[in-house]
Amino acid sequence: xxxxxxxxxxxxxxxxxxxxxxxxxxxxxxxxxxxxxxxxxxxxxxxxxxxxxxxxxxxxxxxxxxxxxxxxxxxxxxxxxxxxxxxxxxxxxxxxx
Numbered sequence: 526x527x528x529x530x531x532x533x534x535x536x537x538x539x540x541x542x543x544x545x546x547x548x549x550x551x552x553x554x555x556x557x558x559x560x561x562x563x564x565x566x567x568x569x570x571x572x573x574x575x576x577x578x579x580x581x582x583x584x585x586x587x588x589x590x591x592x593x594x595x596x597x598x599x600x601x602x603x604x605x606x607x608x609x610x611x612x613x614x615x616x617x618x619x620x621x622x
Contacts, residue, residue, distance in 0.1 A: 526555050 528544075531551050535542040542550065600613060609616035 526551065526558065 528547055528551060531547045531554060532542065534554070535547065535550075604610050604613065604615075607615050
């Protein structure tokens, strides 16, 4: 990995990194990708995927909570920081033509 790839990832992530920040992020990204490569090297063909890690320890059903309102309506407060809104919805730029 090099600094150009860091800048490309930052661009795709809509991050504006200075050259110094990109240099600082480079070893961190390399460490993440090294960990991913190490995890991918483990042979897991003999194991069934688990729906949830706790199922490895004991067979549990997923507890469900009561379907009830637990918080007050804060739409106006939440919309206060929106750069663009209409009829109580956030307006965002179109990304698919």
